[in-house]
Amino acid sequence: MRKLFICFLAILLISITFSRCFDLAFDIPYNAKPLNEDYACLADKGYYTGVIEGLKSNGNCALDAEYKLNFCNQHQSRCDLSFDLDLDKDPVKQIDDAFDCLKGLNVQNYKFNKLWIIVELGRQANGEWPISNDSDRSSNVEFISNVLDTIANYLEVNRIGFETNESDWNRITGGSTIGIGFDLYYHGNYQQSFEDFTPFGGWTFSQVEMKKYATSKDICQESFDLAIIQ
Ligand SMILES: *[C@@H]1O[C@H](CO)[C@@H](O)[C@H](O)[C@H]1NC(C)=O
Numbered sequence: 001m002r003k004l005f006i007c008f009l010a011i012l013l014i015s016i017t018f019s020r021c022f023d024l025a026f027d028i029p030y031n032a033k034p035l036n037e038d039y040a041c042l043a044d045k046g047y048y049t050g051v052i053e054g055l056k057s058n059g060n061c062a063l064d065a066e067y068k069l070n071f072c073n074q075h076q077s078r079c080d081l082s083f084d085l086d087l088d089k090d091p092v093k094q095i096d097d098a099f100d101c102l103k104g105l106n107v108q109n110y111k112f113n114k115l116w117i118i119v120e121l122g123r124q125a126n127g128e129w130p131i132s133n134d135s136d137r138s139s140n141v142e143f144i145s146n147v148l149d150t151i152a153n154y155l156e157v158n159r160i161g162f163e164t165n166e167s168d169w170n171r172i173t174g175g176s177t178i179g180i181g182f183d184l185y186y187h188g189n190y191q192q193s194f195e196d197f198t199p200f201g202g203w204t205f206s207q208v209e210m211k212k213y214a215t216s217k218d219i220c221q222e223s224f225d226l227a228i229i230q
Pocket residue numbers: 130131132133135136
């Protein structure tokens with residue numbers, strides 16, 4: 001009987017060790033406009049991190065970023081920004097413009113935690129990432145490289161990361177390892193766990209910071225993408 005009990009205890013301990021709890025995050029799609037009470041409601045449900053898709057290189061979009069960051073900072077303990085690159089604009093100028101725009105709105109760098117560079121198909125306003133051949137892929141990598149160099153003028157390296165998924169990253173960059181010194185926010189399967197992660201682009205599991213596991217989920221009075229944080 002005593003043996004049985006010890007065995008039961010051991011199993012319990014093992015399962016506690018392996019069932020990790022992750023912090024929950026929400027990701028606000030660019031077009032969503034949650035209200036102040038939605039951020040409060042999300043905090044009540046345990047979502048203490050928000051990622052705001054807010055920065056587009058056409059300037060006025062940063063207005064939304066300011067509005068959303070203000071609410072987020074009132075209710076969440078961490079607020080990140082994510083942004084789409086604009087292939088039609090010079091990579092250096094678009095980053096300078098975006099930071100100028102934020103500064104113009106009084107959004108200093110301390111108002112957000114991390115900046116995620118979205119590298120994903122299907123998000124370009126005009127045209128798409130060209131992915132026909134190796135020369136397309138190497139010019140995509142060069143573009144991303146110029147963007148990174150420019151952001152590094154504004155933010156420390158540990159505040160810059162990539163948001164992407166394995167198949168898009170490989171199609172756009174040909175599996176480049178250019179992001180290797182930066183953290184990763186990957187889009188994975190629908191499980192609230194990191195078990196589906198397979199290394200790509202040189203990223204290993206230790207550089208995975210977040211995983212998006214659901215899109216367009218109605219929660220509180222709005223629709224959000226949902227993520228977990230390591
Ligand atoms: C690669 O594809 C692009 C179209 O995306 C085309 O303009 C270019 O000529 C191609 N380059 C080579 C070397 O085939």
